[in-house]
Structure formats: C-alpha cells, structure tokens
Amino acid sequence: MSTARTSAVAxxxxxxxxxxxxxxxxxxxxGFVLLGLPDASLSEARxxxxxxxxxxxxxxxxxxxxxxxxxxxxxxxxSAFDLAIVIAALAADQQLFASASTLxxxxxxxxxxxxxxxxxxxxxxxxxxxxxxxxxVAEENGAEARLVGGVEVIALRHLGQVMAFCGAAKNQITTYxxxxxxxxxxxxxxxxxxxxxxxxxxxxxxxQQEARLALELxxxxxxxxxxxxPAGPCP
Numbered sequence: 462m463s464t465a466r467t468s469a470v471a472x473x474x475x476x477x478x479x480x481x482x483x484x485x486x487x488x489x490x491x492g493f494v495l496l497g498l499p500d501a502s503l504s505e506a507r508x509x510x511x512x513x514x515x516x517x518x519x520x521x522x523x524x525x526x527x528x529x530x531x532x533x534x535x536x537x538x539x540s541a542f543d544l545a546i547v548i549a550a551l552a553a554d555q556q557l558f559a560s561a562s563t564l565x566x567x568x569x570x571x572x573x574x575x576x577x578x579x580x581x582x583x584x585x586x587x588x589x590x591x592x593x594x595x596x597x598v599a600e601e602n603g604a605e606a607r608l609v610g611g612v613e614v615i616a617l618r619h620l621g622q623v624m625a626f627c628g629a630a631k632n633q634i635t636t637y638x639x640x641x642x643x644x645x646x647x648x649x650x651x652x653x654x655x656x657x658x659x660x661x662x663x664x665x666x667x668x669q670q671e672a673r674l675a676l677e678l679x680x681x682x683x684x685x686x687x688x689x690x691p692a693g694p695c696p
Contacts, residue, residue, distance in 0.1 A: 463487065465552035468564045468593060469530070469545035470584035471537050477583040479591055481531045482542065484549035489525040495546075497530030500538045509540070509569050510547045517573035517620040518634040521547075522554040540568040541578040544597065547620065548627060557627040563595040564588040565623075567602070573620035577601035579683060585609040597623060 463486040471478045480497075493507045514521050528546055530537050545565035552559035566584050568576040581602045588596050589612040596614050598606050603616025617623055621634040672688065679686040 463553055465549045465559050466561060467545040467549040467552070467559045468561070468588070469542050470564065470566060470580070470587055471530075471535055472539075472541075472580040472583065473536075475583065477580070477587040478532075478535055479587055480535070480537065480542070480545075482545045482549045483529045483531060484546070484553040485527045485529075486522055486550075486553045487525045487527065491523045492525050493521075494525075494527045495530075496528065497533045498536045499530065499542075500536070502540055503537050503542055506540060506543050506546055506569075509543055509571060510550070512571040513543070513569040513573045513620050514547055514551065516571065517624060519551060519556050519624060519629060521550055526550055526553075539578065540576075541566050541580070541584075543567065543569040544575065544620070544623065548623065551624070551629070552627070556633075557624055557629040559627060560595070562593050563597060564593050565597050567597070567599040569620060575599035575618055575620065575623070581605045582608060585612060585614070588612055597626070 465484050467482045467484075469480045469482050471480045493511070495504060495507060499506075511521055528550065530542065544567040547569065548557070548559050548565055551557050564584065566578060566581060568578050570576055575598075577599045581598055582605055585596050585606045586609050589609055594613060596606055596612055598614065598616055600616045600618040603614060606614040606616065615626065617626070624634050625631055675686060675688075678684070
C-alpha cells in the first residue's frame with residue numbers, strides 16, 4: 462500500500478472541522494509536497510516531521526511524498542497537524558498502521574517530542590461527535606482532552622511511543638526516551654488543565670481589580686498581555 466489516511470482537526474475561532482490527512486508515496490524525484498491550503502507554520506511541518514521521524518528511529522521513505530489535507534478548500538493553520546501527517550506518511554510506507562478511527566493532534570519537536578497545542582477540547586468533542594474511538598495528544602494536553610467523555614484519550618510524550626502504539630517494530634524505534642523520566646509541567650512550558658501547582662494564586666492579591674480582570678481575561682482567551690507603568694494601585 463502506498464497511500465494511507467489519518468484524521469486531524471482544523472480550528473477556526475471556536476468552530477472545528479474534521480480534516481482527512483492523505484499521504485501517498487509515488488515514484489519520481491524524492492520530495493515532500495503538502496497540499497490543502499496550509500499556512501506558513503503548517504508548511505514548515507515538512508522539516509519538523511522529517512527530523513522527528515529520523516530521530517525517532519524510522520525515517521521517512523526517500524521517495525516522492527504527497528500529503529493532502531482534505532477538504533482542500535478549507536484553510537489550515539498551525540502546527541497541530543504534525544502528528545497526523547507523520548503517522549499517515551509512515552503508514553503509507555507500511556512502517557506502521559494508521560487507524561481511521563483515531564484522531565492525532567500534537568506538534569512535533571525535532572527530537573520527536575510531542576508538544577501541546579491549543580484547541581484540544583473542541584477537537585476531542587468533534588472526534589466524539591464523528592464517532593472516532595481514540596484521540597492521541599501530547600502528555601500536557603491529556604487532562605484537557607479527558608474532560609470530554611465517550612472517547613479514549615491516549616496522552617504520550619514522544620513520537621516513538623506513538624509509533625509503538627501504531628504497531629511499528631520496536632527494535633527500530635529509538636530507545637533513549639524509554640529511560641528518560643517524564644517532564645513536569647514546569648519543564649514543558651505550561652500546566653495541564655486541572656494540574657496542581659505550587660505557584661501563587663491571583664486570589665492572594667489584594668485590590669488591583671482591573672489588573673486582575675485583565676489577567677483573567679487574557680488567560681481564559683489565550684491572549685497576549687502587556688502591563689505598563691510603575692507598581693502601585695490602579696487609578
């Protein structure tokens with residue numbers, strides 16, 4: 462088989478759309494073509510995926526790889542398609558098995574690390590509504606994904622673990638991560654939803670109602686925030 466399919470999700474504001482990731486290996490000059498209206502960050506997935514697959518022990522085939530994100534007329538944004546693309550590409554090369562009933566949603570680091578992405582909650586809800594059985598996400602997104610019932614959530618921290626889950630030969634997968642302790646939320650640059658932390662809470666701040674409201678709104682919406690001026694009470 463030289464073609465394979467996986468499932469991903471495209472987010473536009475608060476709405477989500479299911480995306481079919483199709484990978485095809487053909488003859489001709491080796492290359493990696495990505496179709497389906499990808500933005501700049503998604504177009505860069507080609508280099509992230511090549512490095513992540515190679516550093517996880519199963520490199521992409523040195524053939525012409527064409528990946529289509531369908532529906533092709535729907536714009537695609539961000540790096541959350543990385544995992545779905547690499548699994549489809551490796552499945553097309555018969556290195557592993559890609560299940561049509563599994564949603565893949567994670568960014569890839571160059572060493573194969575699965576990195577958290579925004580929009581996991583609506584993505585898992587969409588997967589459940591479309592009858593998908595499983596969702597594979599980065600470890601840091603696991604708690605958020607499990608807020609949705611009716612679908613199995615598999616939270617992993619490395620592409621090698623996903624490869625093993627998808628049936629790749631374990632003697633091919635890079636083994637260094639098996640001896641590497643799990644990273645804490647602080648080490649990975651964020652906290653999973655609902656995770657306990659030792660940091661102080663805004664509830665300990667006296668006054669500063671306007672500043673506290675701005676912080677809460679920025680955190681809830683994932684917005685950038687800059688506070689300018691000397692410390693002291695708000696006017």
